[in-house]
Amino acid sequence: ETGVTQSPTHLIKTRGQQVTLRCSSQSGHNTVSWYQQALGQGPQFIFQYYREEENGRGNFPPRFSGLQFPNYSSELNVNALELDDSALYLCASTLRNGATYEQYFGPGTRLTVT
Amino acid sequence: GENVEQHPSTLSVQEGDSAVIKCTYSDSASNYFPWYKQELGKRPQLIIDIRSNVGEKKDQRIAVTLNKTAKHFSLHITETQPEDSAVYFCAAETRPNTGNQFYFGTGTSLTVIP
Numbered sequence: 001e002t003g004v005t006q007s008p009t010h011l012i013k014t015r016g017q018q019v020t021l022r023c024s025s026q027s028g029h030n031t032v033s034w035y036q037q038a039l040g041q042g043p044q045f046i047f048q049y050y051r052e053e054e055n056g057r058g059n060f061p062p063r064f065s066g067l068q069f070p071n072y073s074s075e076l077n078v079n080a081l082e083l084d085d086s087a088l089y090l091c092a093s094t095l096r097n098g099a100t101y102e103q104y105f106g107p108g109t110r111l112t113v114t
Numbered sequence: 115g116e117n118v119e120q121h122p123s124t125l126s127v128q129e130g131d132s133a134v135i136k137c138t139y140s141d142s143a144s145n146y147f148p149w150y151k152q153e154l155g156k157r158p159q160l161i162i163d164i165r166s167n168v169g170e171k172k173d174q175r176i177a178v179t180l181n182k183t184a185k186h187f188s189l190h191i192t193e194t195q196p197e198d199s200a201v202y203f204c205a206a207e208t209r210p211n212t213g214n215q216f217y218f219g220t221g222t223s224l225t226v227i228p
Binding site for chain 1: 115120148150156157158159160163203205209214215216217218219220221
């Protein structure tokens with residue numbers, strides 16, 4: 001298992017609400033990426049944070065936002081939840097030092113929007 | 115943006131046979147190509163990766179080949195075993211001016227029949 005943890009494991013929200021998901025990166029990793037994985041699909045890249053700044057974003061609307069903290073933990077915030085936001089949300093941490101290194105995924109947070 | 119296509123979507127092989135999964139990508143600037151294995155209910159795990167300056171990489175029963183001219187890369191698993199049964203995802207990393215982005219294929223469900 002990797003050293004990446006996520007909380008909560010499962011979450012049920014109502015359409016229109018807001019949600020915050022949390023990720024604790026592997027020790028020493030300075031980069032975190034967030035993904036949305038719908039059932040039976042591949043992970044979809046939401047965004048990446050490097051040293052507390054957004055460093056790349058996929059095709060997701062602004063109501064998906066994030067933060068990375070000095071200890072390299074991070075948050076994914078989703079406002080105005082829609083039914084289609086129901087998915088597994090994965091974070092992945094990387095030690096970036098001049099080139100891409102492998103991503104280590106967390107176990108994910110299963111979000112259900114009703 | 116980048117578009118990663120993966121096929122086949124399902125693959126069944128007899129134990130001991132080889133399995134090949136193929137991916138194509140569209141962005142010639144993509145430079146890093148990892149492969150992930152995801153077992154049911156678990157996180158994706160990196161099994162092998164290749165960078166754009168390398169044509170082939172092997173790790174025991176697993177190998178990846180990359181053809182930059184044709185923009186395709188493949189995963190080869192030899193001497194398959196029942197524990198190889200899982201969903202496999204290819205991915206490509208690209209770095210446009212806006213930062214790093216990762217794109218995943220739609221996955222191949224591999225079943226190894228004992």
